[in-house]
Amino acid sequence: MARRRLKLAYISNDVARKATYNKRKKGIIKKVSELTTLCGIPACAIISSPFDSKTEVWPNPEGAKKVIEMYKNASVIDERKNVNQESFLMQMIDKAQDHQKKVRHDNREKELTMTMLDCMRGETLPNMPLEDANDLNKLIDKKLKEIEINIAKLN
Numbered sequence: 001m002a003r004r005r006l007k008l009a010y011i012s013n014d015v016a017r018k019a020t021y022n023k024r025k026k027g028i029i030k031k032v033s034e035l036t037t038l039c040g041i042p043a044c045a046i047i048s049s050p051f052d053s054k055t056e057v058w059p060n061p062e063g064a065k066k067v068i069e070m071y072k073n074a075s076v077i078d079e080r081k082n083v084n085q086e087s088f089l090m091q092m093i094d095k096a097q098d099h100q101k102k103v104r105h106d107n108r109e110k111e112l113t114m115t116m117l118d119c120m121r122g123e124t125l126p127n128m129p130l131e132d133a134n135d136l137n138k139l140i141d142k143k144l145k146e147i148e149i150n151i152a153k154l155n
Contacts, residue, residue, distance in 0.1 A: 018051050025049075029058045042067045112139045 025047055032045045044064035047056040057064050062134055112135055122124040128136070 021049070021051065027057060029056070032058055042070060044068070108135070109139065112136050116140060116143070 010138040011020055029045055029049065034041050036043045045058040046064060047058075048054065065072070105124065112132075115126070115128075115136060116139060
């Protein structure tokens with residue numbers, strides 16, 4: 001028989017809530033234990049109970065302290081790998097700006113290539129600012145050099 005989906009909501013009945021807490025706490029501790037055994041990684045679980053003044057620590061307080069210290073030491077060593085949201089967003093903005101710059105350059109070169117091809121077909125050269133004319137001249141020189149290199153390769 002299939003299990004029905006459980007609606008996650010606060011359990012108002014104290015007895016039912018305590019029973020559910022105990023079952024799920026055992027399940028979480030079992031899962032952490034299985035994870036450490038199957039994958040060979042250090043792990044710990046610290047569970048604070050609203051029903052009991054004693055905090056549950058798995059495997060034991062000393063083992064948990066070792067895992068926490070190991071995590072703290074690793075985070076100091078791998079500081080460059082630890083990224084907060086602000087630095088992550090800054091990295092993403094830098095990447096996007098670099099991509100945008102590259103796309104603008106490529107689009108500019110394509111526009112100038114189209115202008116060059118239009119001139120080769122006999123269309124009149126449109127009025128353009130001096131900077132655009134200089135860029136067009138540089139592109140024509142670049143294309144001529146590419147043609148010369150290809151001709152030299154054929155010979």
